[in-house]
Amino acid sequence: MSTLLLSLKIEFSGGLELLFSNQRSHRVQIPSIVPIDNSTSPSAAVPASDISMDLPTSPQSTDTGKTKAADITYLMYYLRDHLLKERVELFMEGGTVRPGILVLINDTDWELEGEGEYILKDRDEVVFISTLHGG
Amino acid sequence: MPPRNCALCANARAMLKRPKTGQQICRGCFFYVFETEVHNTITEAKLFKPGDKVAIGASGGKDSTVLAHVMKTLNERYQYGLDLFLLSIDEGITGYRDDSLETVKRNQQQYDIPLKILSYDELYGWTMDAIVSQVGKKNNCTFCGVFRRQALDRGAATLGVDHIVTGHNADDIAETVLMNIMRGDIARLGRCTLICTQGEDTIKRSKPFKYAYEKEIVMYAYFKKLDYFSTECIYSPDAYRGHARVFLKDLEAARPSAIIDIIHSGEAFEVREEVKATQKVQQTCQRCGYMSSNELCKACTLLEGLERGMANSAITDRARKKLDAEGPAPDNLRTIPFYRAPSAAGPNASIAVEAPS
Ligand SMILES: [Zn+2]
Ligand SMILES: [Zn+2]
Numbered sequence: 001m002s003t004l005l006l007s008l009k010i011e012f013s014g015g016l017e018l019l020f021s022n023q024r025s026h027r028v029q030i031p032s033i034v035p036i037d038n039s040t041s042p043s044a045a046v047p048a049s050d051i052s053m054d055l056p057t058s059p060q061s062t063d064t065g066k067t068k069a070a071d072i073t074y075l076m077y078y079l080r081d082h083l084l085k086e087r088v089e090l091f092m093e094g095g096t097v098r099p100g101i102l103v104l105i106n107d108t109d110w111e112l113e114g115e116g117e118y119i120l121k122d123r124d125e126v127v128f129i130s131t132l133h134g135g
Numbered sequence: 136m137p138p139r140n141c142a143l144c145a146n147a148r149a150m151l152k153r154p155k156t157g158q159q160i161c162r163g164c165f166f167y168v169f170e171t172e173v174h175n176t177i178t179e180a181k182l183f184k185p186g187d188k189v190a191i192g193a194s195g196g197k198d199s200t201v202l203a204h205v206m207k208t209l210n211e212r213y214q215y216g217l218d219l220f221l222l223s224i225d226e227g228i229t230g231y232r233d234d235s236l237e238t239v240k241r242n243q244q245q246y247d248i249p250l251k252i253l254s255y256d257e258l259y260g261w262t263m264d265a266i267v268s269q270v271g272k273k274n275n276c277t278f279c280g281v282f283r284r285q286a287l288d289r290g291a292a293t294l295g296v297d298h299i300v301t302g303h304n305a306d307d308i309a310e311t312v313l314m315n316i317m318r319g320d321i322a323r324l325g326r327c328t329l330i331c332t333q334g335e336d337t338i339k340r341s342k343p344f345k346y347a348y349e350k351e352i353v354m355y356a357y358f359k360k361l362d363y364f365s366t367e368c369i370y371s372p373d374a375y376r377g378h379a380r381v382f383l384k385d386l387e388a389a390r391p392s393a394i395i396d397i398i399h400s401g402e403a404f405e406v407r408e409e410v411k412a413t414q415k416v417q418q419t420c421q422r423c424g425y426m427s428s429n430e431l432c433k434a435c436t437l438l439e440g441l442e443r444g445m446a447n448s449a450i451t452d453r454a455r456k457k458l459d460a461e462g463p464a465p466d467n468l469r470t471i472p473f474y475r476a477p478s479a480a481g482p483n484a485s486i487a488v489e490a491p492s
């Protein structure tokens with residue numbers, strides 16, 4: 001299987017940008033095929049067994065070498081590992097976004113798109129909005 | 136997944152799932168149902184009558200920004216005949232309120248609604264920055280809460296309005312219900328779900344977003360590209376509210392109707408008369424004229440503590456006794472300006488403004 005790079009536009013708002021260098025808009029490139037355990041090494045070519053990153057414990061962690069098409073769940077881990085600057089617990093909880101964070105994929109509520117299982121396409125735009133800040 | 140069509144118009148592509156109903160609807164239908172539900176909330180509770188002067192409590196945050204937009208839209212669409220104002224309180228918090236007030240000033244232009252900003256400094260002679268430098272970060276939310284509530288009423292009095300609407304949404308109200316249950320505050324439990332409250336001689340306060348989910352408010356702001364400010368108050372770690380909020384969001388994730396269910400259960404509490412009787416009778420503050428359940432209103436009590444360097448005197452009984460033991464209040468204590476009960480002054484009467492001493 002050949003691995004392409006997907007270019008994605010990511011936006012954080014509603015106060016969430018404060019966790020990401022206070023920058024609302026980001027462009028990231030992620031591989032189209034990723035480890036099934038969502039481990040996010042800088043180079044996707046590194047075999048999963050060589051990854052020494054601190055991974056959350058999940059049953060899939062033992063499935064070394066298995067892959068899947070890059071989905072929103074993988075993207076969240078990628079953002080957490082590569083862009084998040086502080087307070088990881090305010091972004092992710094239990095393998096998904098913290099309750100109270102809305103996700104839009106190409107301006108559509110992710111609840112209509114399969115949530116974390118949505119398979120990313122090149123040039124997708126993903127927006128994360130916190131509803132927990134201010135009134 | 137293939138795109139689905141809107142459950143309401145069957146024409147356009149669905150773009151959001153409503154938390155209340157699970158319905159999948161398009162952007163246009165979402166705007167329409169969201170606005171119509173707020174309109175229904177307003178008309179069923181008979182909140183307004185033509186000619187009312189209504190101030191929108193505007194913080195620059197998402198809820199009040201969406202409220203200003205929706206109030207303007209509905210006032211025009213259904214000819215409510217309301218005179219709308221934006222009323223903002225400047226607590227004097229550098230790096231927080233000064234930025235959010237810039238948002239409110241832009242809203243004033245965007246919505247073409249007159250804006251009144253009233254500051255803690257001009258009312259109380261103290262900014263929150265100054266208060267925190269004296270009392271520290273522990274009890275500062277007590278000061279801010281009391282001062283903001285009174286400031287809104289005083290601002291409304293200077294504008295001659297009889298009604299303040301605030302952006303409290305269904306999530307906020309459900310959270311308050313939970314907190315009152317946790318605290319065992321039965322008297323507040325029924326009251327906190329009321330859509331409109333009015334003390335004996337005070338201005339009405341209403342929550343037109345009582346049944347509007349936070350998710351939909353944020354989605355509305357996002358789809359309409361409304362300009363709002365979203366930074367946490369730098370002095371408000373407010374852990375208790377934080378925990379109730381997280382708990383509520385977890386409940387909502389498991390069952391989206393939980394928020395409305397909690398509001399309904401709060402509404403279903405009927406407070407029996409003997410419980411009500413233990414609440415104190417209302418009188419007016421001897422120093423400033425604001426309604427109060429004691430000789431001095433809460434703001435005057437807090438202010439006296441601040442001025443006399445005993446800031447906690449209004450927070451604990453022991454500190455209050457210590458303050459009283461220090462002797463009577465000095466004569467030169469500040470009288471908080473800009474308040475006269477609307478019933479006494481009439482809606483259009485000029486407001487007596489006393490020069491700060
Ligand atoms: Zn539709
Ligand atoms: Zn007073």
